[in-house]
Amino acid sequence: MTGATPQELDPTRIRADFPIFARQVHGQDLVYLDSASTSQKPQAMLDAMVGFYSTSNANVHRGVYTLGVESTDAYEAARDAVARLINAPSRREVVFTRNTTEALNLVAKTVGVERCGPGDVIVSTVLEHHANLVPWQVLAQATGATLRFLDVDDEGRLQLDELDAIAREGNVRIVAVTHQSNTLGVRPPVEELVRWARAQGALVVLDAAQTVPNRPVDVQALDVDFLAFSGHKTLAPTGIGVLWGREAILAETQPFLTGGEMIRSVALDRTSWNTLPWKFEAGTPAFAEAVGLHAAIDYLEAVGLDAIDAHEHAITEYALGRLDEVTGLRIVGPPDAAARGGVVSFVLDDVHPHDIAEILDRHAVCVRAGHHCTQPLMQRLGHAATVRASFYLYTTTAEIDRLIDGLHDVRRVMGV
Amino acid sequence: MTGATPQELDPTRIRADFPIFARQVHGQDLVYLDSASTSQKPQAMLDAMVGFYSTSNANVHRGVYTLGVESTDAYEAARDAVARLINAPSRREVVFTRNTTEALNLVAKTVGVERCGPGDVIVSTVLEHHANLVPWQVLAQATGATLRFLDVDDEGRLQLDELDAIAREGNVRIVAVTHQSNTLGVRPPVEELVRWARAQGALVVLDAAQTVPNRPVDVQALDVDFLAFSGHKTLAPTGIGVLWGREAILAETQPFLTGGEMIRSVALDRTSWNTLPWKFEAGTPAFAEAVGLHAAIDYLEAVGLDAIDAHEHAITEYALGRLDEVTGLRIVGPPDAAARGGVVSFVLDDVHPHDIAEILDRHAVCVRAGHHCTQPLMQRLGHAATVRASFYLYTTTAEIDRLIDGLHDVRRVMGV
Amino acid sequence: MDDLYRENLMDHYRHPRNHGTLEHPDCEAEGKNPLCGDEVELDVEVVDGRINAIRFTGNGCAVSQAATSMLTDLVQGLPVAEAAALPSQAIIDELGIPLSAMRVKCAVLGLGTLKVALHRGVGTPLPPEWGADDDEMVWG
Amino acid sequence: MDDLYRENLMDHYRHPRNHGTLEHPDCEAEGKNPLCGDEVELDVEVVDGRINAIRFTGNGCAVSQAATSMLTDLVQGLPVAEAAALPSQAIIDELGIPLSAMRVKCAVLGLGTLKVALHRGVGTPLPPEWGADDDEMVWG
Numbered sequence A, B: 001m002t003g004a005t006p007q008e009l010d011p012t013r014i015r016a017d018f019p020i021f022a023r024q025v026h027g028q029d030l031v032y033l034d035s036a037s038t039s040q041k042p043q044a045m046l047d048a049m050v051g052f053y054s055t056s057n058a059n060v061h062r063g064v065y066t067l068g069v070e071s072t073d074a075y076e077a078a079r080d081a082v083a084r085l086i087n088a089p090s091r092r093e094v095v096f097t098r099n100t101t102e103a104l105n106l107v108a109k110t111v112g113v114e115r116c117g118p119g120d121v122i123v124s125t126v127l128e129h130h131a132n133l134v135p136w137q138v139l140a141q142a143t144g145a146t147l148r149f150l151d152v153d154d155e156g157r158l159q160l161d162e163l164d165a166i167a168r169e170g171n172v173r174i175v176a177v178t179h180q181s182n183t184l185g186v187r188p189p190v191e192e193l194v195r196w197a198r199a200q201g202a203l204v205v206l207d208a209a210q211t212v213p214n215r216p217v218d219v220q221a222l223d224v225d226f227l228a229f230s231g232h233k234t235l236a237p238t239g240i241g242v243l244w245g246r247e248a249i250l251a252e253t254q255p256f257l258t259g260g261e262m263i264r265s266v267a268l269d270r271t272s273w274n275t276l277p278w279k280f281e282a283g284t285p286a287f288a289e290a291v292g293l294h295a296a297i298d299y300l301e302a303v304g305l306d307a308i309d310a311h312e313h314a315i316t317e318y319a320l321g322r323l324d325e326v327t328g329l330r331i332v333g334p335p336d337a338a339a340r341g342g343v344v345s346f347v348l349d350d351v352h353p354h355d356i357a358e359i360l361d362r363h364a365v366c367v368r369a370g371h372h373c374t375q376p377l378m379q380r381l382g383h384a385a386t387v388r389a390s391f392y393l394y395t396t397t398a399e400i401d402r403l404i405d406g407l408h409d410v411r412r413v414m415g416v
Numbered sequence C, D: 001m002d003d004l005y006r007e008n009l010m011d012h013y014r015h016p017r018n019h020g021t022l023e024h025p026d027c028e029a030e031g032k033n034p035l036c037g038d039e040v041e042l043d044v045e046v047v048d049g050r051i052n053a054i055r056f057t058g059n060g061c062a063v064s065q066a067a068t069s070m071l072t073d074l075v076q077g078l079p080v081a082e083a084a085a086l087p088s089q090a091i092i093d094e095l096g097i098p099l100s101a102m103r104v105k106c107a108v109l110g111l112g113t114l115k116v117a118l119h120r121g122v123g124t125p126l127p128p129e130w131g132a133d134d135d136e137m138v139w140g
């Protein structure tokens, strides 16, 4: 984390660190506006992973030999880096998973199953990505608990006025909420929700897939119980994600997957579990991906998460201003840059988002079109699909200009 | 797969493709004899992954734009490569997981939970890696089914004489067996077990973590119902594994993890699932690792799996012969190379395996010491730990010689 | 740009043929691609084993709607067996633009819906790749 | 080679000090590292708050057994509170060889067992990192 005044970052210099920006699409320089879906990768991260495979690759937690020691040290150092990044009180609370989705499923299928039953209430919101919604549906169905969703207003702002009514419906056990909507960029009032959840004695599960990549996230300040994010959205490889969870809870929870690494001792009739965090890591972990994640975190911290946050804010403001120039374009979500991250969803007259995305691709502009894995939110807002442009530390105003030029061409081609 | 007469492979030429063999440990060239734990990686695999990240990286199954199409195509092409490798009848039967462990847990926690109950019997063996043992313990406990283990003789050969008695204990639902012991290298009589399981109407789950890497494996010829293996043992990255399962069974089985990618449509109160194989792949998959796995499969197939099998057999025979020269050394497992793969476990007088491994490391020789995630097997054979040397396509007789020299030095240092 | 949204495609999109509904259809079905929200509804009238009239409504991307419009032209007057056996490639050829795997789903939505409608209404075979067990169909 | 298995270590391994058991120990415990199979059993006699006698048996790697032998020398005559508070580093220093994280577990097995024995027998505090709730202990 950087100090008080975030150093301004220079996205043009940063781009030089990302080999993919040498790529041309249809003869034009790549404009990548889909970082909310997955991030691009800096050379330093790729070098760290390849370097690891080329010098220290060995299975972890097993080998007495030098390579095995190096690889274990590298894997566990990545855990330390994650703990530092999110200010976890203990490295024992950092569990490596495949992605955010697995992390959230892990909570639902262990803590959730152990703590929920008929008469209990699970609370989520219509803002959620399917990853923070479907596991709770499955949990509610499996346990007989009631699942309630907080609504949003027409611009996607989370409404808390039903909380009192929900509290009267039963024992609220779990509150699962996103730190930032991947579709709209809005940031729900997490602090208020946490206060309310605490008063109910409920656990708070925070889906931080959209915030760990781009601003300082502090699990202690947030005072949540679980937090999940994905490596692939934080400059790191695919195949690795993180579940952070309070040690006191994880320690008394039964394991999720079982097998090697997560055991203490195995007999034919009886098995005992390893200590935290390994109890929740069955089988050979994604240790090379952990090395990549470590390098990605180093890169993010060198740039500074405050600086990235500030940059995304500035880019989003610029984008909102320029999108306003496009006739027939309507922003979906809050119209101002204040309460949101670097994500903008929009629709354009009645041109279908797929057509927009496909025509933009001819301009080498990558945007997402669809429901963005938030079908209930789309339904609530009355859209079958939107176009989504999302930004990151390497996004430039020149790229936004290319988006706008592309959108004018969409209007021409589609005759609107 | 190669033709009738396997081309002999030249491990020295192959080594040149693996950057890690440039590594020195304690001033000596690396001797890596722990491939049963994890394999080393060819440059071509690393290049494929880095090349992917540097040119086509985008999330899969989502983007209309060129990068998204390329990345989806690359991911799905990896699935085709796996289907070809194991001769799967359909690509819909190939599910990407993190590793073998997750694949086996997936079966236990979906098919297993749906099909097992009191009065049912699950059969496994004392040969199993914890990954193919603990999930069945957990399943038996959760469902009330009985778990029975087939025993081995003192050299680790699986005994089938209890099958009749087991069949009388209840409905045999699942038979979970390893294709090759990771500790002893023995290959249990899978065909006979499959025939018996078919007669019981039981499903067969084959742990092929130790065989897919090094010889032709054909799920149709094997006639099993599920097969699992890990990328990291097959020259591919960590973070990816494969579950192959019969389409008819997977199609009627409820999903495992839930979230994005694996859904068809989501409403607040109701969700429907995607078709196979995506129903079992929740969230952003390890798509770059899939690209690496594809390149690894290409590499293995170019060398030829028959040739690799023959090479491992020859190296194992050589190793068994030379180990025989070391005074006080006892092979654990069958003494002949015939019924085994490229894995040799041994003990040396009463020198503890950890001391052996540590002293060998000073000679840059990497071997495993411990229980190899097979505690029940070790207990059955009366060893707290063994030393294990395991071989792969890059293993040379010169490396075996270095192992033997190291073992003589172990005897000197430990004064035995 | 030109090879993407050809004039023919844009013409069908802006001026869809056979748009609307039939009073007394013999066959009808809805098709929906929940991933992108494309929708079509098809009404078919069968006379003497041939498609006598066909109408569609829908909304979605240009590819899905233009392809459905083209489809209705294509199958008009065809024996139902022939229409039910129409391969996806026929529609893709008709569109005449390069399509990624994802856009192919848009292109064949109308065709799949027609196959389901004919299957339900007059019992033509429904190949498993078009198998739909409820109104929420996903082609592909 | 020389820095790995020094003469001192090998001497303790081959000729363990204070090997055996006590008839009437005030404190006793077993320690086991199931990962590598190292085992030690410790008997301690306490007189006037000091370790009057200590004996061990065990089997396992040279590091675990030599370290336990050195430990028994080290704590002989020490006040129990001081022995119970002995840091891991004291043993690691005593061994005098470089140890990887995995081998550190071997090195401190005896120390952990002693802490558990004293805790059980005479109630000295047991820091949580040594916390063992059954006889199957894993240090680390």
Ligand SMILES: Cc1ncc(COP(=O)(O)O)c(C=O)c1O
Pocket (backbone or CB within 6 Å): A260, A282, A283, A284, A285, B036, B037, B099, B100, B101, B102, B129, B131, B132, B178, B180, B181, B182, B207, B209, B210, B230, B232, B373
């Ligand atoms: C036979 C066998 N099964 C299962 C596993 C577990 O594989 P993974 O750790 O990749 O899940 C291994 C490897 O350690 C193995 O050798």
Ligand SMILES: Cc1ncc(COP(=O)(O)O)c(C=O)c1O
Pocket (backbone or CB within 6 Å): A036, A037, A099, A100, A101, A102, A129, A131, A132, A178, A180, A181, A182, A207, A209, A210, A230, A232, A373, B260, B282, B283, B284, B285
């Ligand atoms: C807010 C949010 N939650 C969860 C996810 C799921 O992440 P993953 O697919 O990496 O599991 C995403 C990303 O798609 C997301 O944006």
